[in-house]
Amino acid sequence: MENSVLLHNGSHNHFRFAFSASRVRNSHDYGVNSSKSMFLFPKALNGQAFAGLSSSSEKMINWCSRGQPWRSKCLKATGKDSVEGEDGDESEDALQATIEKSNKVLAMQSDLFQQIEERKKLVSSIKNSIIGAENELVSYNEKDNSFPNMDLASAGGDHADGDYTSGNAHSNEDEISENPPIVVSGGFDEGEKEPGIYLPIEKIRSSVDSPNKSKEASLGEIRSDILPSFLSKPSESFGLKDEKLEELTEASLHGNNEEIVPNKEDVKSPPLAGANVMSIILVAAECAPWSKTGGLGDVAGALPKALARRGHRVMVVAPRYGNYIEAQETGVRRKYKVERQDVEVTYFHAYIDGVDFVFMDSPMFRQFQSNIYGGNRMDILKRMVLFCKAAVEVPWYVPCGGACYGDGNLVFIANDWHTAMLPVYLKAYYRDNGLMKYTRSILVIHNIAHQGRGPVDDFIYMDLPQHYIDIFKLYDPVGGEHLNIFAAGLKTADRVVTVSHGYAWELKTLEGGWGLHGIINENDWKLKGIVNGIDTKEWSPQFDVHLTSDGYTNYSLETLLSGKPQCKAALQKELGLPIRKNVPLIGFIGRLDGQKGVDLIAEAIPWMVGQDVQLVMLGTGRPDLEQLLGQFDSQHPDKVRGLVCFSVKMAHRITAGADILLMPSRFEPCGLNQLYAMSYGTVPVVHAVGGLRDTVQPFDPFNESGLGWTFEMADANKLIHALWNCLLTYREYKSSWEGIQRRGMKQDLSWDNAAQNYEEVLVAAKYQW
Numbered sequence: 030m031e032n033s034v035l036l037h038n039g040s041h042n043h044f045r046f047a048f049s050a051s052r053v054r055n056s057h058d059y060g061v062n063s064s065k066s067m068f069l070f071p072k073a074l075n076g077q078a079f080a081g082l083s084s085s086s087e088k089m090i091n092w093c094s095r096g097q098p099w100r101s102k103c104l105k106a107t108g109k110d111s112v113e114g115e116d117g118d119e120s121e122d123a124l125q126a127t128i129e130k131s132n133k134v135l136a137m138q139s140d141l142f143q144q145i146e147e148r149k150k151l152v153s154s155i156k157n158s159i160i161g162a163e164n165e166l167v168s169y170n171e172k173d174n175s176f177p178n179m180d181l182a183s184a185g186g187d188h189a190d191g192d193y194t195s196g197n198a199h200s201n202e203d204e205i206s207e208n209p210p211i212v213v214s215g216g217f218d219e220g221e222k223e224p225g226i227y228l229p230i231e232k233i234r235s236s237v238d239s240p241n242k243s244k245e246a247s248l249g250e251i252r253s254d255i256l257p258s259f260l261s262k263p264s265e266s267f268g269l270k271d272e273k274l275e276e277l278t279e280a281s282l283h284g285n286n287e288e289i290v291p292n293k294e295d296v297k298s299p300p301l302a303g304a305n306v307m308s309i310i311l312v313a314a315e316c317a318p319w320s321k322t323g324g325l326g327d328v329a330g331a332l333p334k335a336l337a338r339r340g341h342r343v344m345v346v347a348p349r350y351g352n353y354i355e356a357q358e359t360g361v362r363r364k365y366k367v368e369r370q371d372v373e374v375t376y377f378h379a380y381i382d383g384v385d386f387v388f389m390d391s392p393m394f395r396q397f398q399s400n401i402y403g404g405n406r407m408d409i410l411k412r413m414v415l416f417c418k419a420a421v422e423v424p425w426y427v428p429c430g431g432a433c434y435g436d437g438n439l440v441f442i443a444n445d446w447h448t449a450m451l452p453v454y455l456k457a458y459y460r461d462n463g464l465m466k467y468t469r470s471i472l473v474i475h476n477i478a479h480q481g482r483g484p485v486d487d488f489i490y491m492d493l494p495q496h497y498i499d500i501f502k503l504y505d506p507v508g509g510e511h512l513n514i515f516a517a518g519l520k521t522a523d524r525v526v527t528v529s530h531g532y533a534w535e536l537k538t539l540e541g542g543w544g545l546h547g548i549i550n551e552n553d554w555k556l557k558g559i560v561n562g563i564d565t566k567e568w569s570p571q572f573d574v575h576l577t578s579d580g581y582t583n584y585s586l587e588t589l590l591s592g593k594p595q596c597k598a599a600l601q602k603e604l605g606l607p608i609r610k611n612v613p614l615i616g617f618i619g620r621l622d623g624q625k626g627v628d629l630i631a632e633a634i635p636w637m638v639g640q641d642v643q644l645v646m647l648g649t650g651r652p653d654l655e656q657l658l659g660q661f662d663s664q665h666p667d668k669v670r671g672l673v674c675f676s677v678k679m680a681h682r683i684t685a686g687a688d689i690l691l692m693p694s695r696f697e698p699c700g701l702n703q704l705y706a707m708s709y710g711t712v713p714v715v716h717a718v719g720g721l722r723d724t725v726q727p728f729d730p731f732n733e734s735g736l737g738w739t740f741e742m743a744d745a746n747k748l749i750h751a752l753w754n755c756l757l758t759y760r761e762y763k764s765s766w767e768g769i770q771r772r773g774m775k776q777d778l779s780w781d782n783a784a785q786n787y788e789e790v791l792v793a794a795k796y797q798w
């Protein structure tokens with residue numbers, strides 16, 4: 030059994046279990062489409078909210094100053110016309126009182142405006158004095174009559190992200206040295222006495238780790254007494270001047286706000302995370318909307334925002350595969366040894382929805398813009414070594430909003446095998462040396478089928494002390510002893526999360542663990558399943574930007590019965606399928622590989638085309654499966670569309686226009702498409718496995734409960750049986766169908782629940798020794 034599983038895995042990757050070429054996507058296309066939806070929509074929404082607010086306050090002023098005419102209208106509206114004659118005096122009194130109240134409100138308003146003006150002036154003078162003192166910027170008056178990046182809220186001490194740190198004000202980018210010196214670090218070759226890790230912020234660390242220790246003493250002591258010989262101070266400095274970095278990080282750790290006593294009115298409610306507020310750095314090889322080949326990108330783009338909403342200071346670190354217009358260059362430059370070569374990285378930064386997005390730029394990433402997992406096995410390995418080595422140091426070198434994160438209350442969230450080396454570097458380079466002692470690492474398993482496997486000899490590229498080789502070694506019945514990056518990460522991380530409860534269970538089985546079940550069982554105590562959420566800004570039928578043209582329309586629970594059929598007709602038209610209201614339209618969206626069960630659909634196709642149905646399949650991946658899609662399309666042009674491309678827009682439109690979403694995945698750690706489908710009133714038919722089992726409760730016609738149809742085995746006949754029942758309900762039991770749709774749409778599938786669960790894991794890790 031194990032052999033067959035492993036052979037199957039081995040057929041589609043570079044690292045044997047590693048990702049396949051089929052994961053290659055056009056991330057550029059995706060980025061463009063998706064960034065539109067992510068960034069234009071919130072602006073539009075804010076714009077509306079603001080417009081609404083200003084027009085209503087305008088109305089109020091007009092209303093109060095006009096005197097009598099509003100009165101009869103108001104009375105009519107309250108139905109009091111008829112009683113005016115009876116107690117006219119009382120009404121007059123009430124009227125007088127209202128006018129007085131209104132006048133008071135107006136007076137308060139004008140007072141407020143005056144205060145705002147005064148505060149503006151104060152802010153201006155503070156800014157001027159800073160500018161003058163640093164002698165780095167020309168006076169804003171000479172440049173421009175307004176302050177860039179200066180907002181009244183932050184000036185007044187009212188931090189938009191919660192007040193847990195004052196270091197997150199995003200207005201000090203100018204403090205970063207524009208042309209910092211470049212240094213080399215991370216040379217872990219024992220033979221070479223190359224410059225190694227240098228931690229510029231020993232003062233801060235020592236004050237956090239051991240407050241009684243003299244700050245000055247700590248740096249020297251740690252270097253000479255604790256660091257192994259392969260770790261030494263570089264001769265030069267780094268991206269920032271030490272003193273500047275110290276200042277910044279001091280500010281980030283201590284808030285520097287002891288003197289600021291907020292007014293009572295300014296005190297905001299505490300963050301949801303309460304006393305558990307942490308600095309969180311999520312590190313992932315892809316991050317939507319900038320780069321995405323699948324669900325990992327979605328998670329890296331959305332989970333951090335939900336964690337930030339709870340009050341945490343959150344950063345995402347991802348490679349910069351292309352030019353991302355939102356991100357500004359920080360000026361920080363570092364060099365790392367990769368296969369004994371110095372590789373330079375620079376950093377770009379964007380602050381969006383409360384999250385610091387830090388993009389690591391290097392020629393090693395840039396050439397893979399449209400193929401982020403491209404290249405041969407060694408190329409990928411080296412890229413990920415560079416990424417993880419540099420990512421561990423981001424909290425020390427990359428200031429976000431003027432202040433580095435430092436290591437106070439810091440936790441890293443690594444994702445899948447690509448970043449599974451991060452917990453290992455954190456331990457080997459820092460914690461083994463008494464540094465970053467309280468920093469924790471969580472490793473999230475999105476897909477155990479890709480593990481970063483290679484020959485044991487590849488260990489040389491890891492740049493780690495020799496004794497670390499043991500945690501990478503794994504015996505495989507097919508390939509013998511090999512090097513396994515995921516295995517090392519699982520053993521080293523403080524906690525392990527996977528993306529559903531069902532998958533957490535499956536990972537511990539021979540069939541579901543893909544060779545890592547032994548290690549997962551041994552580390553069961555630190556494993557937790559947390560079901561993914563969905564980004565409700567990006568995936569909501571009510572606000573979906575991809576449904577605003579070409580005949581599509583936004584819809585909600587209230588407009589389901591008109592909006593969804595309109596989207597269906599638009600989809601049929603766009604795909605060139607017959608526009609028919611009552612024909613069930615079935616959708617499939619996903620990577621075309623063994624995981625997604627495309628072969629089961631292929632087996633079921635003859636039955637499906639014998640039914641009065643339409644089928645649209647969107648995906649890219651394995652060439653043979655891509656070919657299969659083309660074949661379905663050409664053989665059944667009136668019923669089947671096979672779209673071999675990566676199109677976010679089309680994914681959204683299929684999700685809205687289809688009646689049914691088919692997910693016959695052989696295994697599915699969580700699955701996002703069924704969640705998107707349910708929130709769009711599209712009914713899922715899924716193989717009951719992993720996260721699909723957790724999230725799609727089967728329809729029960731007796732109790733009118735449930736969300737879709739499930740089948741228990743990855744078998745074409747089982748799929749057909751479930752689909753047959755589904756089609757029957759669609760055709761014959763309209764009200765049951767509508768009930769399923771509405772229950773799906775009513776669920777709270779947002780990331781907020783998941784973020785709370787992640788927080789529990791982070792806190793557990795924090796207090797674990």
Ligand SMILES: Nc1ncnc2c1ncn2[C@@H]1O[C@H](COP(=O)(O)OP(=O)(O)O[C@H]2O[C@H](CO)[C@@H](O)[C@H](O)[C@H]2O)[C@@H](O)[C@H]1O
Pocket residue numbers: 322323324325327328475476528561618619620647648649674675676677680697698699700701702720
């Ligand atoms: N051709 C195409 N065009 C446009 N968009 C396309 C597309 N093909 C796929 N997508 C999109 O990519 C994402 C795929 O998400 P999934 O969770 O289904 O899959 P994936 O297997 O990649 O993720 C892994 O990680 C996630 C996150 O944890 C787990 O949910 C999942 O089970 C696990 O396998 C969806 O947003 C989907 O719309």
